[in-house]
Each structure stands twice: as structure tokens, then as C-alpha cells.
Amino acid sequence: MLKSKKAAVITSAACTVCLVAALAACAPQTNATAPDTGSSTADNSAPKAEPVETPEADEFGVVVADAWKDAYPHQYETYKQNEDNSPESGKDNYLETYPALNTMYKGYGFAKGYDEAASHSYTLESIKATPRVNEKTLANCITCKTPQFTAKVNAEGDEVYAIPFADMIDMFNEPISCYNCHENEPTQLVVPSKFYLTSLGDAAQTTPIESQVCGQCHNEYYFNSEKVTSNPYVGTEEMTAEQMLAFYDELEFSDWEHPDTGAAMLKAQHPEFETIYGGNQSHMASLGYSCADCRMGTVTADDGTTFSNHNLVSPLENDAVLEECSSCHKDLPGQVAQWQSEVTEREQELSKEIERYINELAAQKDNLSADDLARAQQIHRHAQFYWDFVMVENSEGAHNPDAAHENLDKCEELLEEGFGLLA
């Protein structure tokens, strides 16, 4: 039994190698000019590891992180360091740092609690603690919290998404771990979230796998009519806030109705991947850098072996990575601070304008013509989505300052038109 299982694992690992080689062959020019950052599959200096015997999987078919401890001690040890980034480590309460959110999210779960994210180690605790979960919440909310849920969906089918949250959450005890990015073979990178691969379309062949593994969770999603986790696009061209709005409008999709303005609202999630790869892409993405190049980096252990740092800190807190950036960015920390302060300053100003717009529309809505009311409500929906898209993307603009400003520009233009209607 054990023997045949292991044989199957080796065969599938071997096939993945062929697949990776085939994918690399049709990689786009941007990847061919990628800098030598140590993560390309074709790069001989990339940290490597030999496959070892696969430890026993749990009841969901997942080999948990602790089981890999002895085989991959460096990756395991740095993976565990993510625990330092805990919910108690001084996280922002966004309802306090952006007071206008209490008006903007009124009537929706996020008005009850919205704190800055912690690390992957705390996903199960965070989801159990959030006041946003209620008796109507479904298991689809567990999509990006544990590999055990992902394995269950892949084994049993999409029906799992529609099971009540409360009936499932206590089954799971493994936060995000090795399986989410490697399945049960750490020498390979794999994306187990099938819905996201569907949404990537052809981009699955041209986007670095070191970014896809992050993008499978760090993306903008919605739950479709079957309650299945889905993305509002196919391919990177459609991954802009503007095109996603068009998609949601076409579908007449909304997350809630705003109690003051009556607008059918949308909540952006955490569009990190789309901010970096959507539309024109960020500069760094078009230079061929992957998420892992900036967030992981290569470490040399005391015994001389090299490995990828699995503590996913900011590149500004990782001297080994920062060193590689310095050839082009003389002062990356200073540059990042400037990008972030420009974006957050505009976010603050515009959030106050959105709040003012909500209050004015609420006061005037009974006196507007049906057409004007419909347009004024649509402006609320659209302007707030553009704003949210920037604000909830967890880099404060640093992942793509140009795209952040473009979306804030669109928000501003819409509000101008909206105030014109109300005047």
C-alpha cells in the first residue's frame, strides 16, 4: 500500500518536472531577460533540494509542515519564523486609522471589524476570531486559510464550498503550509487552488510559478452563484479594477446594499496579484522579478547549503534581498516610504470625500429624478470600489504606484461627477 503510494508520488513529481521544462520553453521574452535572482527554474545556481521519502499524510491527504521538519530543516525553521508576525504584534485597526470606513462599509461585515493582516501562521485563529463571520457564512471563506480545505475541495469537488462554515471550521488544524505551494513534494512548486488556475487562463504559462503560488490567495475574488470561490476575470489583461467593475456590473453582482445611499456595493478583497500583474504590470514584474524574489531571497546556512528564506518578510527587512536591489535602487527604503506616503495621503483625503458624498446623497436621494439617482448610486458603487481596490491591497501603493494613482484618479473623477449631480 505504502509502496504504491510512494511510486505514484514519484511519478507525478517526475511529470511535474517535464511540465515545468515545457512551460519554461514557451516563457515570454520578459522572463528570458529576467535578472539572475536565483529563482528561475533554468538557473543552476538556484537553491535546490533533493526529493526525499514522503512522510505520511493526514486524513485530508496533506503532509503537514511538522512532518517535513527533519527533511528540510532550514525551510521549516524559517517558515516557523512567520509566527513573529502575530495579530498581537501591533496591527492597525483600519476602522480607527481610516474613520470614514465606518460610513463606507456601513451595513457590511467589515464595519464590525477590520484589522491589518497577520502572517500565514495565524489564518485559522484569525478566521475564528473575526466578527465578520456569522451564521450565514459558508465554507468558501476557508478557501485560503488551510491546505486541508483545499485538499478536501480537490478530492470531493466544488460542493464543499457551499457547506456551512460552522460545520467545517473545527475539522482543520493546519494553517497555510508547505502543501499550499508545494502539494506533497517540496522540491516542486504547485498551485493547488484550481479556481485560480482557471482565472489565470493562458497567463498560467507565462507568469513565474514563484508568483502564482502567492497569487492563488492574494487576489480579488467573489463567490459565484454556486458559492464557488472565483475571480472576476480570465487572464492578466482583464485584471484591472476597471475591467473587474465592468464584469461585476454585467453580472449585476453586489456584496451588499448601502443602507444610507441604497447603492449596490462591491467589496474589493486583496488584489495583490492583480496590482502587480494586471494590465500594464508593475515595473518589477515586467523586469521578470517574482513575488519570491522580493519576499523570500536566498540564504546561506552555517553548513554552506543555500535555501530560500521561508519567512515572508518585507524586502526592506531582509538584508540579503535588499543588497540585490541596491544596484538599481540607491535608497529603496526611502523610495518605498515616499510611494507609500503619497498613496496613503490620497487615500485618506479621498475616503473623507467618499464619506461626504455618501452623506449628501443620503440627504438628497428622495429629491433626485430616477435617472439621476441611479447614476448617483452607481457612482458610489464605482468610486468606492476604485478606492477600496487600492486601500485593501496590502502594500500601500508600493507594489505598483502608477496603478494605485490611476485608480485613485478614477475615484476622484467619479466623485466630481457625483457632486455635480447633487449640486
Ligand code: HEC
Ligand atoms: C507560501 C508558499 C510556500 C510555502 C507555504 C512553503 N514554500 Fe517552500 N518554496 C516556496 C517558493 C516560492 C520556493 C522557491 C523560491 C525560489 O526559488 O525563489 C520554495 C522552495 C522550497 C524548496 C526548494 C529549496 C529552496 O529552499 O529553494 C524546499 C525544499 C521547500 N521550499 C520546502 C518547503 C517546506 C518544507 C515548507 C513547509 C514547512 C514550505 N516549503 C512552505 C514557497 C513556499
Ligand code: HEC
Ligand atoms: C493559501 C493561501 C495563501 C498563499 C498560498 C499565500 N498567502 Fe500570504 N496570506 C494569506 C492570508 C489568508 C493572509 C492573512 C493572514 C491573517 O491575517 O490571518 C496572508 C498574509 C500574508 C502576509 C502578511 C501580511 C502583513 O500585513 O504582515 C504576507 C507578507 C504574505 N501573506 C505574503 C505571501 C507571499 C509572498 C506568498 C507566496 C510566496 C503568499 N503570501 C502565499 C494567504 C496566502
Ligand code: HEC
Ligand atoms: C535592474 C534594475 C532593478 C533592480 C535590480 C531592482 N529594481 Fe525595483 N524597479 C526598477 C525600476 C526601473 C523601477 C521603476 C520605478 C523607478 O524608476 O524606480 C522599479 C520599481 C520598483 C518598485 C515599485 C513597483 C514597481 O514595480 O513599479 C518596487 C517596490 C521595487 N522596484 C522593489 C525592488 C526590490 C525589492 C528589488 C530587489 C529585490 C528591486 N526592486 C530591484 C528597477 C530595478
